[in-house]
Amino acid sequence: MGSGYSSAASQTSIAVGPQYDTTHVYVDPEHVDSFAKSFLATFGGSSTNQVIATVTPTPSSTTSQLLQTPVGTVSLFGFKTPIPHPFGLERTGYLVEDMDRAVAAARKAGAAVVVEPFPDPIGRDAVIQWPGGVNMQLYWHTRRPDYPALASVPENRVYVSKDAVGAFLRDFLLFSGGRITSDVGSASGREIGRENGTYRRVRLDSQFGKTTVFVTDGHLPYPYGHEFTGYEVEDLQRTLEKAKASGATVLVQPYHIEERLAAMVEFPGGYIAEIHQIKK
Incomplete structure (x- = not known):
């Protein structure tokens, strides 16, 4: 890339x-x-x-x-x-x-x-x-587990500064044997909760799974940066209905970014997750 x-x-x-x-x-x-x-x-x-x-x-x-x-x-x-x-x-x-x-x-x-x-x-x-x-x-x-393959691989969502991103990418890619699948220097700020402006977003893939790196100035509205993982589902609206019915709260209502329809959800106990659907 x-x-x-x-x-x-x-x-x-x-x-x-x-x-x-x-x-x-x-x-x-x-x-x-x-x-x-x-x-x-x-x-x-x-x-x-x-x-x-x-x-x-x-x-x-x-x-x-x-x-x-x-x-x-x-x-x-x-x-x-x-x-x-x-x-x-x-x-x-x-x-x-x-x-x-x-x-x-x-x-x-x-x-x-x-x-x-x-x-x-x-x-x-x-x-x-x-x-x-x-x-x-x-x-x-000690005894290696045997789990079935996932229907969709979640993304590890990493927020880093402009000062640290070069070293993070270099070091993590060397360790993981991964590759950069996309590097967008002007991604929409909407993806990190900002209605205006752009930021850099880098997507990685390796045998450890997917990683998305958000390179920001740290001016992040809540709850962005609190989520560690993004989960890909077939039907976002149906998933959100299940989440709400089971006690979770939708913190950020669904929004479109490029090929994604995404939302932010808080589960009982305070765990925050991004959940998204890839638009075919």
Whole structure:
């Protein structure tokens, strides 16, 4: 796309597949059940059994469950204790083939390892940070999971500054083995809640899934920038009706941007998501 960035086509792939990438959702324990019910009613799918576990390297206790839908997966946490820093700041969990190799590759690509690898009840985890302050968790399971492919791959929505975008793109593409699928320097400001003006939007794709990078001046009206994930559905209006019927709130009514019809939704417990339909 004339970006000048190369992925160096990832040595040997680190990623397992986008169906294993999870958005990390932290809600207060009293909202865990209502969030899960609303999210699954909106998108379909099912939840694993809820367990109480320690998922951090220092003492803590949380309910933990995986919500698996055709359009994306959520790791849901309801901490019963204070959340140890820096947990709660990471946006996603990426399943990797080998933890030590993934951490070494992240470092080589320019990421900071902010939480060194540690064991959890079913594997190992680490937290890394990319330029622009973008935190992600890497995870590895002792017994590799086997999940079906998604009906549509969600997008990781990353907001970065003009100062950080060059380093973010260079480093993340090197790590992920990804490629730029579009780079629009004058995208409509409507997509980030501004009626006037333009901004730069970069879309990436890799074996980890889709990433959309919003390069802004940080002058963002609520709720833009609070959402971590964009979910693609077949029928946006029908999906929003399901969301509202299950206790979610539509924060931004549907709007058209290029080929998309999109809206912003807040689920019980405060989790905010972009939901969109691709207009054929």
